[in-house]
Amino acid sequence: MTALKDRRWRRVIILMDMDAFFASVEQRDHPEWRGQAIGITNGQRGTCIITCSYEARALGIKTGMRVREALQICPDFIQVPASPERYAAVSTRIMHVLRTITPDLEIFSVDEAFLDVTHCQRLYGSPERIGRLVKTRVETASGVRCSVGVSGDKTTAKWAAKQGKPDGFVLIPPWEARYRLREVPVTELCGIADGVGRYLAERGVFRCGDMARLPIGELGRRFGNQGRRIWYMCQGEDPERVETRVAPPKSIGHGKVMPPDTRDLETIQIFLLHMSEKVAARLRRHELQASRFFVGLRAGWGWIGAKRATPLPTSDGRRIMALCRETLREQWQGEGVSQVQVTALDPRPVCEQLELFGMDEQVESDALHQVVDQTNERYGEFAIAPARLLKRSDMPNVIAPSWKPFGHRQSI
Template sequence: MTIRRIIHVDMDAFYASVEQRDNPQLRGKPVAVGHGAARGVVAAASYEARAFGIHSAMASVTAMRKCPSLIFVPPRFEVYKAVSAQIREIFAEHTTLIEPLSLDEAYLDVTENLQGIPLATDVANAIRAKIKAVTGLNSSAGISYNKFLAKMASGYRKPNNFFVIPPGKGAEFVSALPIEKFHGVGPATAARMHALGITTGADLAALSLEETTARFGRSAEYWFNLSRGIDHREVKPNRERKSIGAEDTFSIDVSSFDEANPLVAPLIAKVWLHCEVRELWPRTVTLKVKFANFEQITRSKSNPSHLTERRQFELIVSDLLAKQFPPRLPIRLLGVTASGFQPEAASAAEQLAFSV
């Protein structure tokens, strides 16, 4: 089998770095891209802001408490998209196998790269150098033989750096990796694994496939392989996003709508931010509810037309949530998902036709 050479390129604090690039007065200062209003959310944070514990999807009021000198800058998505297009053009000079994950990161398969560069590390650094020359922005890269390890490697020495995990070293790297660092492990999954005594990749790899299946069901093979540095997923160009979701497990179970409603607000903000950035306008909204006994239900509503305003999205989530109270058992987790997407142009045409 041919050993694949995969690069994961990730821009460093992309939105905030663009703002600092374009406004010298922001350089070296804690900057958050987003709206500082009471219901606002941080879309991105500069590294100076991250030093205060500020991160994307954090509520603006929380961010201001952590750093009173934080400077909020309204997002300029058209500018970020234009810069992202420049970066994609640089990727395309090296390979046709490009799988964008967002405006600021992508997987590249350079096993057969267009410039015939023998080493994937050299390809990655050529890309990073040209991104810097063309856009003035820094990026980091992870290089490995599969997507999971490339993703892990790109964040290993951020910012403005690269890291390589070669064949034969994948299992060793994963064995020392805290389970929270695994791409795809959120707080709820991490807590569940910790309860089982699994805190590192080595702990997970110690389980047989049968034991992993008993604990994780349908996800067992995925975790079994990752713990051994195995990931067979291919880099897929034109990757279509089917849904965008967020969920949270609460430290204390909730039993009333008044308790639950504020807790779902940051989930709405996070999901809608991703929809807005990608110009993906949903028609279907789904609420996920997990009870204290770990049973879960989902409730969905599909709108006649695609949603282009956050307020529409909020009202549907609130309606779905209100119908779950009083619950038959206390609730330990809530999740919000948007799906049934329509691009902006088609959505505008749809609205025009509807209004006529």
């Protein structure tokens, strides 16, 4: 048995998943909250729980619940405003320590990462030993707990990590993966959303073990390569590799939730200006420009908005805001809105060629942006900003779902 346990695997994938990450960081930094039901919201005025401690979860409080509902369940529930910069700093330390184990690292989100440690077995020992090493180093670097799943493919490793939470460690050898997954509902696997789940259910595939009865070609015809991958995922043989490269950005955007049913034009313009300047600053930080933008307002029935273009690529917030004003004039009919979004749709590297017309204006604008960006980088976002942004929302920024500790995705 020991020889089987210690034998070298053909492929070893580890998924490291922090436990209630934001809440755990707060409890680490505030000992008086340890053992308490706490929930993280976007600022002190936030009404929706972003995540909550395991003590809160044990009482039935969960992500997405309104604070007022949580207080009905637990009158002692503690609302904690999010500190995204602090969480990002802790995550950066975690990802740095993971790179000391293997360079084959895929940062899946701010609190999750895949490691391919296949080639580390000779250096560190068995897959179990490497998984334990990951857990120990992460917890030492961060001061908070994590759960680890170890298997021969990404999907099984991710599923395994969820089974032991919190503070879990679950190892599934590749030769056991199909058996361990056979009774698992297909929609429990990462990447199989409700739409795909309905398609599979219509064909009698409810659990992973049912998948073997469905020809792989049928999924391939309907969903392409992703469909074929799903077929293998359910067999415990996900072929997807750990992706170490961060792809060039296909878009760069920022959005903000507004007070419900906002109809005041001045308020909406301030929110749009705020997002325009954030997008522009981020483009400049990574030496990018764009000429196509999406400007959107979320109403009760869906999005109001349009794709708009500038004559030449830009990273100037004033030009982006001009597109926002056009959208308001032409698309908005006074409906109540609850969110704004501004997205650069075609970011590309800055061209060194100056505009033929308006060259002096461009040089002056670039110099001004350089000073503003350097000042804001040193003293904080919008230390220098358009005067109208003094009235911007005091709701703090949030961590982007695709956050990375480096490059164009290092976005809050």
